[in-house]
Amino acid sequence: MSSGPAFADMDAAKRWVDNEFQPSTLGKDAQMKEMEWFIKAAEPFKGMEIKVVSETIPTHDYESKTLTKAFEEITGIKVTHDLIQEGDVIEKLQTQLQSGDNIYDAYINDSDLIGTHFRYGAVVNLTDWMAGPGKDVTLPTLDIDDFIGKEFTTGPDGKLYQLPDQQFANLYWFRYDWFTNPDIKAKFKAKYGYELGVPVNWSAYEDIAEFFTKDIREVDGKAIYGHMDYGKKAPDLGWRFTDAWLSMAGAGDKGLPNGKPVDEWGIRVDGCRPVGASVSRGGATNGPAAKYSLRKYMEWLRLYAPPGALGMDFYQSLPSLSKGNVAQQIFWYTAFTASMVAPQSEGNNTVDADGNLLWRMAPSPHGPYWEEGQKLGYQDAGSWTLLKSTPEDRRKAAWLYAQFTVAKTVSLKKSHVGLTIIRDSDINDQSFTDRAPRLGGLVEFYRSPARVAWTPSGTNVPDYPKLAQLWWQNIGEAVAGEVTVDTAMDNLAAEMDKVMARIERSGVQGECGPKLNKEEDESVWLARPGAPKAKLANEKPQGETLDYDKLLQAWREGRVK
Secondary structure, eight states: OTTSOOHHHHHHHHHHHHHTSOSOSSOHHHHHHHHHHHHHHHGGGTTOEEEEEEEOSHHHHHIIIIIHHHHHHHHSOEEEEEEEOHHHHHHHHHHHHHHOOOSOSEEEEEGGGHHHHHHHSOBOOHHHHHHTTTGGGSOTTOOGGGBTTGGGGBOTTSOBOOEEEEEEEEEEEEOHHHHTOHHHHHHHHHHHSSOOSEESBHHHHHHHHHIIIIIIOEETTEEOBSOOOOOOSSHHHHHHHHTTHHHHHTOSOSOSSSOSSBOTTSOEEETTEEEESSGGGTOOTTSHHHHHHHHHHHHHHHHHSOTTGGGOOHHHHTGGGGGSOBSEEEEEEGGGHHHHTSOGGGTOTTBOTTOOBSOEEEOOOBOTTOOTTSOOBOEEEEEEEOBTTSOHHHHHHHHHHHHHHHSHHHHHHHHHHHOOOOBHHHHTSHHHHHHGGGTTTHHHHHHSGGGGGBOOOOTTOSOHHHHHHHHHHHHHHHHTTSSOHHHHHHHHHHHHHHHHHHHHHHTTTGGGSOOOOOOOOHHHHHTSSSSSOOOOSOSOOOOOEEOHHHHHHHHHTTOOO
16 A cells, blocks of 8 residues: 555545535546646655646636645645736736746646647647656546637637636626516617617617616616626726627627637738738728727726716726616626626625526627627636646646646536536536526526637737737727727727737748738728628617527527527
């Protein structure tokens, strides 16, 4: 027995399996076999202290406070799991990429960086790593094909560069109790001529926003609003747009997971080479649909959102829904589901006294430029990323912790805590069937074929850190009234092209690096099929809605809608 796992380690594993890691898709015997593998694989690294980092959401809070403790007791490896804002995660990652200094031993960063990671060659190619140098520390039961976001973390070369750790989508959120109120429904139909329901298009969303803000105005003596968003000039504002706002309006091309050849950022590629963001180079970042999308965002924020929303950031705006004074939100991250199912006693006014949800989630509506076959929204796959600059022993120890946080022994319980599901086996577990009625449509969405139309930023984006910062700076100027919408998007597209031109001149990204098209008159590109799309004569077609309960039934039956 001296060559096997120490009794203390197995005792610790049994305590955690019995007392914390339930439910699980594995039986307890299979869970203990996974834990035994971790103990043996971690033996060379026992006593080591490693550091990892992620953004601050409930899932990562659980990892930082609970899973690090479990991992240390079971394996003997101590983990400091720092929680910082997403913009700071990107900054730390970029610093390590540029300096080669080992700041963290592993990062959980968005799969939005996949285009950056596969081009620069500074990130560990996990497919080759798991079969080669990292084989001795790769969990045999990891089951990569069970991860629902693996296509988002795979490069054009077919290699996996990141391992999904948590996943959430931006969906439509609304007050089901108000939308099903007979008096409210009758008033809406009398004014707009169609049924109040889940908006299919932006026209209906705008009508509903106006209706609740200007016609209903208050419920139970409390002022209410028809829309929620945020507008503070900060990195968060950039994500608000790069997280697929242009594609929701219809700016890009058809194709999943990202538009081809023009993606949700408006970047055109030729093969794997980015060739431009400006309309004059065949891109769509400053096209009519993109400008329309910014204009609508600014109008709705000013006309229909609660006072103070203009000065809020991402972290302030999303939990504010719990105040109970907003009828709908077009762009709500399901990562906050855990907060929104909290009881009234914790200050959540969107549940009743018995904890029943007064809200639901549904697909976000699309703008007038959108066509069937385009992505419909954003889905984040926060994913474990290993850098080549991390010493191999530390990288291996960090890889063990990364796998521990997503192993089948742990993942179902973690999914119930943070509600950011990463495995098919977890979302299809009976425990989620039982819990579905109290999760507002989350389970039905992730079980439906509809989820494939929600994707992260794709491989067209050649340098996420450099390009992402341009968005909030330029859009922030428009939101603050410093420049017009047209000027903001023209400037953004031009600056993106400048960054890509510098990368092209450097040659550092090889055969998949940018190679910009020569500029042509915009009318040449706008006359061609696909993106960039010419301005529509009517950007507000008739509003269209769906009955939520019929939509939910369609999801349950495996239909998109």
